[in-house]
Amino acid sequence: MSRHVVVLAGGLSHERDVSLRSGSRLYESLRHHGMEVTLRDVDSDLIPWLIETKPDAAIITLHGGRGENGAIQGILEMVGVPYLGTPAKNCRLAWEKNIAKNLVERSGFTTPSWMSLSHNTFRDLGAGALIDALVGYLGLPLMVKPQHGGSALGASVVRSAGELPAALVGAFAYGEIVVVEIFVDGVELAITVIEEADGARALPAVEIAPSSGIFDYESRYTAGLTTYFTPARLSDEVAAAAADLAIGAHRVLGLRDVSRTDAIASPDGTVHFLEVNVSPGLTETSMLPMSVSAAGRDLGDVYANLVERAIARAV
Amino acid sequence: MTGNSLDQHMQRYAQRTNGMRASAIRALFAVANRPEVVSLAGGMPYLKSLPLESLAAEAGALVAEEGLVALQYGSGQGIPQLREQICQVMALEGISAHPDDVMVTVGSQMALDLTTRIFCDPGDVILAEAPSYVGALGTFRAYQADVVHVAMDDDGLIPEALFAAIDACAVAGRRVKLLYTIPNFHNPAGVTLSDERRPIIAEICREAGIAVLEDNPYGLLGFDDRLRRALRADDPDNVIYLGSFSKTFAPGLRVGWVLAPHAVREKLVLANEAATLNPPVFNQMLISRYLAKFDWLGQIKAYRNTYAERRDAMLGALQTHMPEGTTWTDPDGGFYVWVTLPEGFDAAAMLPRAVTARVAYVPGTAFYADGLGSRQLRLSYCFPTSERIVEGVRRLAGVLDNELDVMRTFGTSVSRPAVGPASPSPDTA
Numbered sequence: 001m002s003r004h005v006v007v008l009a010g011g012l013s014h015e016r017d018v019s020l021r022s023g024s025r026l027y028e029s030l031r032h033h034g035m036e037v038t039l040r041d042v043d044s045d046l047i048p049w050l051i052e053t054k055p056d057a058a059i060i061t062l063h064g065g066r067g068e069n070g071a072i073q074g075i076l077e078m079v080g081v082p083y084l085g086t087p088a089k090n091c092r093l094a095w096e097k098n099i100a101k102n103l104v105e106r107s108g109f110t111t112p113s114w115m116s117l118s119h120n121t122f123r124d125l126g127a128g129a130l131i132d133a134l135v136g137y138l139g140l141p142l143m144v145k146p147q148h149g150g151s152a153l154g155a156s157v158v159r160s161a162g163e164l165p166a167a168l169v170g171a172f173a174y175g176e177i178v179v180v181e182i183f184v185d186g187v188e189l190a191i192t193v194i195e196e197a198d199g200a201r202a203l204p205a206v207e208i209a210p211s212s213g214i215f216d217y218e219s220r221y222t223a224g225l226t227t228y229f230t231p232a233r234l235s236d237e238v239a240a241a242a243a244d245l246a247i248g249a250h251r252v253l254g255l256r257d258v259s260r261t262d263a264i265a266s267p268d269g270t271v272h273f274l275e276v277n278v279s280p281g282l283t284e285t286s287m288l289p290m291s292v293s294a295a296g297r298d299l300g301d302v303y304a305n306l307v308e309r310a311i312a313r314a315v
Numbered sequence: 316m317t318g319n320s321l322d323q324h325m326q327r328y329a330q331r332t333n334g335m336r337a338s339a340i341r342a343l344f345a346v347a348n349r350p351e352v353v354s355l356a357g358g359m360p361y362l363k364s365l366p367l368e369s370l371a372a373e374a375g376a377l378v379a380e381e382g383l384v385a386l387q388y389g390s391g392q393g394i395p396q397l398r399e400q401i402c403q404v405m406a407l408e409g410i411s412a413h414p415d416d417v418m419v420t421v422g423s424q425m426a427l428d429l430t431t432r433i434f435c436d437p438g439d440v441i442l443a444e445a446p447s448y449v450g451a452l453g454t455f456r457a458y459q460a461d462v463v464h465v466a467m468d469d470d471g472l473i474p475e476a477l478f479a480a481i482d483a484c485a486v487a488g489r490r491v492k493l494l495y496t497i498p499n500f501h502n503p504a505g506v507t508l509s510d511e512r513r514p515i516i517a518e519i520c521r522e523a524g525i526a527v528l529e530d531n532p533y534g535l536l537g538f539d540d541r542l543r544r545a546l547r548a549d550d551p552d553n554v555i556y557l558g559s560f561s562k563t564f565a566p567g568l569r570v571g572w573v574l575a576p577h578a579v580r581e582k583l584v585l586a587n588e589a590a591t592l593n594p595p596v597f598n599q600m601l602i603s604r605y606l607a608k609f610d611w612l613g614q615i616k617a618y619r620n621t622y623a624e625r626r627d628a629m630l631g632a633l634q635t636h637m638p639e640g641t642t643w644t645d646p647d648g649g650f651y652v653w654v655t656l657p658e659g660f661d662a663a664a665m666l667p668r669a670v671t672a673r674v675a676y677v678p679g680t681a682f683y684a685d686g687l688g689s690r691q692l693r694l695s696y697c698f699p700t701s702e703r704i705v706e707g708v709r710r711l712a713g714v715l716d717n718e719l720d721v722m723r724t725f726g727t728s729v730s731r732p733a734v735g736p737a738s739p740s741p742d743t744a
Binding site: 010012013014015016017018020043119122123127151153154165168169170172173174175207209217218220221222223224225226227228229230233284285290 | 316318319320321322324325336337338339342343345346349350351352664665666667668670671673720721722723724725726
């Protein structure tokens with residue numbers, strides 16, 4: 001009997017546009033795979049619809065906000081719809097970039113030193129003094145990004161202390177907390193982990209080489225502005241370290257089914273953890289589909305297998 | 316090992332595609348269309364007031380009675396009957412025109428494109444109000460024309476500023492081809508060119524050898540029932556006039572027109588045929604029937620009443636909620652209020668915060684070709700109900716409060732990268 005799967009896409013986060021493209025692509029892949037698929041937005045009719053329709057499984061291709069902070073996962077748990085991906089409580093760990101960095105670092109991996117600070121902290125303690133302290137403590141250059149969300153929205157590289165206020169203002173437009181971390185110059189990597197019958201395994205890492213030097217929103221979603229190498233041009237040792245890091249992050253954060261870890265390989269061969277995504281992008285310019293393809297797999301096959309795992313878990 | 320840039324054509328594109336890139340700001344408008352968000356962004360007419368059942372019957376009758384014509388290729392210039400009716404529409408604003416000088420286009424946006432195509436080489440200058448319609452700026456950029464903005468005040472384009480701009484271009488040895496102007500209920504500024512200035516502006520351009528491109532989608536949507544005389548009415552040889560059914564009837568039909576001097580019209584027809592072969596015949600015939608059989612002037616009056624009520628709601632809400640130092644225009648018609656925020660605000664940088672608060676607007680930088688407009692934003696009152704407009708302005712005020720809080724923390728002199736004009740899109744029309 002054909003499975004009925006609902007692909008949740010859209011939502012109200014700043015990444016709605018990207019999510020719609022991810023959802024649409026997965027919808028087509030699964031349909032070609034012979035599944036009955038409903039592509040659905042997240043709105044006030046969703047919960048009654050889930051209860052009434054009772055799909056066999058849900059796939060969350062929402063990026064940012066409720067799709068990654070565990071809210072939708074929690075709702076699916078409440079209404080009893082099996083879903084592909086990380087459980088709600090663990091989504092929250094991955095969603096908070098500073099908590100994810102902390103847990104991954106405690107597991108013995110490397111992550112750039114950082115501070116996580118709210119706007120209230122800057123306001124109450126004085127921005128000038130705090131900026132001076134930040135630069136004194138972490139040094140330069142720095143990466144500034146919102147604590148939550150992806151697609152490089154609100155993220156910027158700061159090369160002098162004078163640039164920091166503007167970068168902070170830009171990041172605070174997307175949320176009340178920012179992460180300021182040491183900017184590591186190196187090879188930017190995206191490593192996808194999928195779980196199958198034989199356990200979690202890392203797919204070939206994608207090396208990201210934006211022509212502008214910065215992998216910002218424009219470089220991510222304009223085909224032609226970034227060159228991708230899959231597998232990444234790494235020594236066997238560094239490639240293995242990148243895979244270990246991604247699997248390690250997947251495990252320590254309690255992620256499930258699929259995740260994508262973003263990392264930097266510095267010239268000395270160290271692979272630094274940056275952040276992890278529980279709902280990786282699936283657009284035409286996203287890295288997960290590149291990894292799947294490089295592994296000789298089909299996106300629809302991979303997700304169809306994961307759907308079966310999700311359904312089997314619920315039985 | 317060769318990497319994959321995901322676009323094998325990257326080295327083949329024309330230079331004019333350089334600005335055609337993904338934009339985080341543009342992507343935010345995907346959220347604006349959701350019902351949870353009060354969108355004060357798009358210029359969408361309030362179509363619920365149209366007689367949809369009667370229109371459905373008319374569309375059915377059109378297929379049944381004239382389907383073999385309505386569904387066939389047609390004239391590149393547009394169907395003669397509609398062109399005659401368009402002349403009657405334009406007569407309301409003092410224009411005396413022959414149907415032969417009218418060409419129907421796929422929305423007036425296509426007329427803008429074709430006019431720019433036949434007049435402008437790369438590097439030519441087009442003068443345009445400051446600010447100006449984002450869709451026009453996108454078209455001008457696509458043809459690599461340079462826009463020089465000309466200041467406006469509450470009475471529209473300032474003649475002295477127009478003089479100065481023309482002089483400055485002459486001194487710089489630059490070739491000015493067109494003045495692009497929206498004289499009535501300006502998009503985005505909401506102001507109207509005064510009666511006194513109209514002949515002055517026309518004369519300045521005539522004397523300087525600059526053609527006037529008069530874009531008038533909102534002319535019939537004045538709240539005082541007074542019809543302004545079109546620039547074209549008194550200068551048929553130097554004014555190219557653009558009209559549209561998008562704001563007075565239905566934008567989904569994508570039917571607009573251009574009225575041009577005979578020689579210009581000849582070139583426009585050739586350009587139109589090259590671009591689209593012909594404007595959609597079915598849509599033209601449906602509009603023709605609508606103009607012939609329906610109380611279309613009564614419909615425009617109904618639109619006007621709705622928009623006037625919503626304009627009042629928006630102005631009242633702005634008065635109640637906006638922080639000190641904020642100013643805005645007071646439109647006598649059309650769809651838009653142009654808001655100027657106090658020093659230090661950056662409307663584009665603030666848009667993610669607004670989306671989080673479930674309210675959307677168009678940042679002012681979209682309406683300038685030169686990076687200005689960071690403190691400004693366009694609010695539309697045409698589509699949401701008055702209650703939603705008040706709620707949207709209230710949410711916007713909260714966004715401004717939060718932004719002010721951040722500015723107090725980090726200082727108002729924080730410079731942020733300017734966001735250039737967005738590409739035209741239905742969200743910013």
